Amino acid sequence: MKTIKKSRTRLEKAHISLRVNGESVEVAFAPHKTLLEVLREDMGLTGTKHGCELGECGCCAVLVDGQPVLSCLALGLAMEGREVTTVEGMADGTSLHPLQQTFAELGAAQCGYCTPGFLLTAKVLLEKDAKPSRQEIKEALSGNICRCTGYIKIYEAVELAAARMRGEQAEPAEETIYGRQ
Amino acid sequence: MAGSNGSGRKNLKVIGKPFHKVDVKAKCTGEALYADDLTLPRMLHCKLLRSSVPHARIVKIDTSRAEAYPGVKYVLVGKDLPTSFGALPVSEDEHALCIEKVRFVGDPVAAVAAIDEDVATEALDLIDVEYAPLPTITSMQEAYDVSDPRIHEYGEDGNIHRKQIYEFGSVEAGFAAADYVREDITFYEGSTHLALEQHASLAHYSHDNKLTLWSSTQDMHYLHRHLAQVLQIPTNKIRVIATPCGGGFGGKCDPFNHEIVVSKLAMILRRPVKICLTREEVFYCHRGRHPVLMATKTGFKKDGSITAMHHRTILDGGAYGGHGVASTFYTGILQTTTYQLPNYRFEAVRVFTNKAPCGPKRGHGTPQPRWAQEIQMDRIAEQCGKDPAQMRWEQAVLPGHVTANWIKISTFALREAIDKVVEGSGWKKKFRKLPYGKGIGIACSAYMCGTQTPIYWNKMPQSGVQLKLDRSGMVTIFCGSAEIGQGSDSILAYCVAEVLGIDPFDTKVVTGDTDLTPVDIGSYSSRVTLMTGNAAIQAAERAREFLRQAVAEKLQVPGERLVFADRRVFDGENPEKGMTFIEAVWLAESKFGTLGTVGSYSPPAAPGKFKGATIGPSPAFSCTAAIAEVDVNPETGIVTVERIWIAHDIGQAINPVLAIGQVEGDVYMGLGEALMEDMAYRGNRNVVMKNPSFLEYKSPTTLEMCDVVTYLVGEPEPNAPFGAKEAGQGPQLPVPPAIANAIYDAVGVRIDEIPITPDKVLKAIKLKAKGLEGRVGPTVFPTCPMPEAIVVPTPYDGGDGKAIEDKAALAKK
Numbered sequence: 001m002k003t004i005k006k007s008r009t010r011l012e013k014a015h016i017s018l019r020v021n022g023e024s025v026e027v028a029f030a031p032h033k034t035l036l037e038v039l040r041e042d043m044g045l046t047g048t049k050h051g052c053e054l055g056e057c058g059c060c061a062v063l064v065d066g067q068p069v070l071s072c073l074a075l076g077l078a079m080e081g082r083e084v085t086t087v088e089g090m091a092d093g094t095s096l097h098p099l100q101q102t103f104a105e106l107g108a109a110q111c112g113y114c115t116p117g118f119l120l121t122a123k124v125l126l127e128k129d130a131k132p133s134r135q136e137i138k139e140a141l142s143g144n145i146c147r148c149t150g151y152i153k154i155y156e157a158v159e160l161a162a163a164r165m166r167g168e169q170a171e172p173a174e175e176t177i178y179g180r181q
Numbered sequence: 182m183a184g185s186n187g188s189g190r191k192n193l194k195v196i197g198k199p200f201h202k203v204d205v206k207a208k209c210t211g212e213a214l215y216a217d218d219l220t221l222p223r224m225l226h227c228k229l230l231r232s233s234v235p236h237a238r239i240v241k242i243d244t245s246r247a248e249a250y251p252g253v254k255y256v257l258v259g260k261d262l263p264t265s266f267g268a269l270p271v272s273e274d275e276h277a278l279c280i281e282k283v284r285f286v287g288d289p290v291a292a293v294a295a296i297d298e299d300v301a302t303e304a305l306d307l308i309d310v311e312y313a314p315l316p317t318i319t320s321m322q323e324a325y326d327v328s329d330p331r332i333h334e335y336g337e338d339g340n341i342h343r344k345q346i347y348e349f350g351s352v353e354a355g356f357a358a359a360d361y362v363r364e365d366i367t368f369y370e371g372s373t374h375l376a377l378e379q380h381a382s383l384a385h386y387s388h389d390n391k392l393t394l395w396s397s398t399q400d401m402h403y404l405h406r407h408l409a410q411v412l413q414i415p416t417n418k419i420r421v422i423a424t425p426c427g428g429g430f431g432g433k434c435d436p437f438n439h440e441i442v443v444s445k446l447a448m449i450l451r452r453p454v455k456i457c458l459t460r461e462e463v464f465y466c467h468r469g470r471h472p473v474l475m476a477t478k479t480g481f482k483k484d485g486s487i488t489a490m491h492h493r494t495i496l497d498g499g500a501y502g503g504h505g506v507a508s509t510f511y512t513g514i515l516q517t518t519t520y521q522l523p524n525y526r527f528e529a530v531r532v533f534t535n536k537a538p539c540g541p542k543r544g545h546g547t548p549q550p551r552w553a554q555e556i557q558m559d560r561i562a563e564q565c566g567k568d569p570a571q572m573r574w575e576q577a578v579l580p581g582h583v584t585a586n587w588i589k590i591s592t593f594a595l596r597e598a599i600d601k602v603v604e605g606s607g608w609k610k611k612f613r614k615l616p617y618g619k620g621i622g623i624a625c626s627a628y629m630c631g632t633q634t635p636i637y638w639n640k641m642p643q644s645g646v647q648l649k650l651d652r653s654g655m656v657t658i659f660c661g662s663a664e665i666g667q668g669s670d671s672i673l674a675y676c677v678a679e680v681l682g683i684d685p686f687d688t689k690v691v692t693g694d695t696d697l698t699p700v701d702i703g704s705y706s707s708r709v710t711l712m713t714g715n716a717a718i719q720a721a722e723r724a725r726e727f728l729r730q731a732v733a734e735k736l737q738v739p740g741e742r743l744v745f746a747d748r749r750v751f752d753g754e755n756p757e758k759g760m761t762f763i764e765a766v767w768l769a770e771s772k773f774g775t776l777g778t779v780g781s782y783s784p785p786a787a788p789g790k791f792k793g794a795t796i797g798p799s800p801a802f803s804c805t806a807a808i809a810e811v812d813v814n815p816e817t818g819i820v821t822v823e824r825i826w827i828a829h830d831i832g833q834a835i836n837p838v839l840a841i842g843q844v845e846g847d848v849y850m851g852l853g854e855a856l857m858e859d860m861a862y863r864g865n866r867n868v869v870m871k872n873p874s875f876l877e878y879k880s881p882t883t884l885e886m887c888d889v890v891t892y893l894v895g896e897p898e899p900n901a902p903f904g905a906k907e908a909g910q911g912p913q914l915p916v917p918p919a920i921a922n923a924i925y926d927a928v929g930v931r932i933d934e935i936p937i938t939p940d941k942v943l944k945a946i947k948l949k950a951k952g953l954e955g956r957v958g959p960t961v962f963p964t965c966p967m968p969e970a971i972v973v974p975t976p977y978d979g980g981d982g983k984a985i986e987d988k989a990a991l992a993k994k
């Protein structure tokens with residue numbers, strides 16, 4: 001028989017200030033919580049998803065000070081004074097980020113569950129490199145798993161968004177939309 | 182000719198165009214709410230205690246310490262939910278929580294509802310379960326050998342769940358007419374869906390005694406019925422809402438323990454109760470690909486034409502029935518749908534083992550026999566000295582064919598598909614001509630668009646759609662289908678918009694809610710586009726008639742001259758004369774009162790009349806040809822798939838960009854199963870699953886995924902909405918055998934079991950270097966006594982679709 005457990009002493013809530021999606025906020029939460037849990041449970045930002053909560057799937061990626069971070073592996077407490085961006089903060093005011101637009105256009109989001117993680121990871125890639133090669137895109141996104149798309153439409157959406165962000169009047173290739181003839 | 186479902190229509194404005202999906206912006210912005218994103222006031226959290234042993238009697242469960250733990254509201258055990266259930270009526274062998282026995286590591290035995298997840302998790306440690314261990318059954322062979330203890334008290338005998346045996350025509354005569362006969366034994370390992378979203382459910386029981394369950398499910402209609410059965414409350418007191426599903430692939434088709442448990446807890450406590458499974462628990466829910474061992478004996482002539490096939494399969498079903506009886510049928514019944522096959526015998530056995538239960542995964546039961554058939558076709562071609570692409574082209578099923586087992590094929594562009602990939606890949610310049618280590622291989626397949634019968638027998642439609650039109654100009658489409666990422670919500674909008682001449686985004690699609698939406702039996706069997714599409718078209722055409730009459734009267738134009746397009750209704754001979762769509766709705770609402778229409782779909786009757794004849798037939802069959810080009814490193818055995826060319830007969834794509842997305846997803850999943858995915862157990866150590874995590878269960882990342890060149894081919898299918906056939910499952914099937922055949926072309930070895938891991942390739946290369954057979958794969962096929970076959974004469978030998986026994990019985994009467 002296992003030893004009788006006493007009720008765990010509940011620690012007092014932690015209270016931090018940070019910036020989330022461009023706004024200063026304060027939040028109180030149980031101090032053992034991950035950033036993923038704080039965002040979803042204490043701030044109502046459920047756009048950030050989870051597929052493993054062990055740092056293995058990339059679903060929960062958010063940006064901390066502009067860098068992709070697996071929110072299931074980051075402690076909420078470590079976010080004091082940091083700048084966090086989630087999928088809810090990707091759009092620029094009323095207009096979608098070009099990546100959100102191209103993911104929608106090309107069906108790069110099927111079930112959509114992996115999508116927030118891919119969008120944020122790709123956003124950082126395009127901020128660093130305006131014209132990444134297909135291989136560079138693959139490498140940048142290799143920590144994000146998608147079980148629906150086979151990744152092809154995701155690459156094509158990243159490439160299309162990159163072209164538009166460079167100011168080109170880019171349209172998807174015929175083959176992307178109708179297949180090879 | 183234009184069918185009533187628009188399958189031959191020209192001048193399409195919406196169909197065939199790359200509109201974005203109606204729900205995709207919500208999914209790209211975080212607005213879409215999946216099951217675990219939902220919270221309700223006073224909500225409690227649930228956790229399940231799962232068995233730590235693979236096979237045991239439950240001697241005692243003591244929940245008193247857990248109940249006393251601060252924050253715990255209730256502890257539920259098996260006897261609180263005594264009614265059994267299961268996906269199929271023939272195998273209702275599950276309980277929401279185990280009562281007398283546990284059957285695999287992960288089988289749930291108790292559930293805790295508590296104020297938060299942490300308290301619920303901690304309380305699980307305080308539930309004392311005493312187990313009396315039983316010997317375990319860990320393999321097909323053991324299931325054959327050990328009849329005591331039985332994992333279940335039902336089934337054929339011992340640990341054999343199900344035997345099926347059919348003979349169409351005479352394989353003996355077919356083999357006698359053959360120039361060659363060969364038998365190959367092959368194995369396809371089990372794999373799991375690994376949908377990104379962990380299963381989650383939220384239940385609420387209101388003070389007017391109505392239960393609402395939000396759940397990540399593909400089949401809310403069946404779930405609705407199972408909840409009523411187990412909770413013992415009427416279906417009209419239960420509302421099931423299918424939340425946007427973060428990936429299904431068949432893994433969210435079964436009714437699950439956790440869905441029933443949170444419902445029961447919500448009823449007991451009258452508080453909302455939520456559960457979200459951990460990733461490890463998702464592996465225990467499983468219901469994925471059955472491991473299947475196959476022996477395929479085929480007779481053929483020198484030109485490669487097949488005279489007979491005798492195909493035997495054994496399925497390792499895991500601990501429960503689930504959809505397994507259907508899976509068993511599917512390891513054989515579609516073997517006749519790709520190539521001409523005049524005589525066919527099929528024997529299948531499904532066994533129980535103490536592992537997580539298997540079930541339907543993308544292609545349900547069919548990728549395994551396709552694998553066996555397509556790697557054998559490669560050998561047959563070699564034996565006949567024929568090009569395997571050319572031989573497949575010659576033997577391909579043609580449109581209008583009726584198979585030996587009475588499956589009617591309508592449109593079927595397999596030859597066109599083969600031509601496309603052969604040309605696109607440069608096959609003729611590459612096959613058997615690439616340098617050592619580089620190879621190319623081909624495989625084909627066919628797949629159904631929905632099945633003849635629903636899971637429980639009834640004469641009601643498989644799919645229903647209701648439309649509401651009103652003075653707002655909004656057209657609301659209600660349908661019970663479940664959007665699992667495949668785009669089923671959008672298909673409804675596109676079909677209705679095309680018929681009514683409006684923009685798809687002028688509609689509102691309401692799906693997956695048993696209180697609001699007419700029944701559709703669920704997202705499985707590649708049935709949704711065909712069936713909900715046909716129902717939607719019927720409802721929209723009925724609505725168009727109301728508008729047509731009202732507008733014709735107003736404009737004094739004959740109704741048949743009116744055209745519905747570009748958000749207008751106008752005289753086709755004088756397009757100026759007309760009105761906007763919304764004005765047409767006002768007129769119709771004024772003339773007829775409140776506007777609403779319905780549409781339904783039931784598949785046509787199957788031509789076969791023998792027992793089991795309704796499993797396999799489908800309103801339409803898609804088909805696919807795939808060519809893989811690979812690089813095999815002979816030093817390491819590592820296989821890199823460089824590119825796959827794939828041509829899929831979809832009929833007419835309702836939305837090409839979404840169809841291609843499905844095909845690419847199929848290639849991806851086929852690649853994963855071919856090279857790495859594996860539900861692995863430690864047979865000798867407690868039958869525990871080896872790799873229940875994203876890290877240990879290998880699946881392709883961006884770095885393993887190959888390039889894909891997709892061709893959509895075919896003619897509009899008359900039985901399908903605007904001619905559209907399926908794309909979500911069929912294109913996966915030829916991918917693993919195409920890769921295996923390419924490996925043979927590259928290094929001259931045959932790997933006859935999935936997954937093709939580097940160690941197997943290396944072993945085969947070494948065997949070959951020693952002058953032995955360069956092959957890795959199973960060599961023995963265990964047998965067990967089989968009953969008499971159901972013998973059915975084929976259409977080619979004058980059969981009428983009935984079995985011979987049936988005739989004898991009829992004569993006696």
Ligand code: FES
Nearest residue numbers: 053056057058072
């Ligand atoms: S949930 Fe964080 S990586 Fe999977």
Ligand code: FES
Nearest residue numbers: 110111146147148
């Ligand atoms: S879109 Fe479903 S997992 Fe990527």
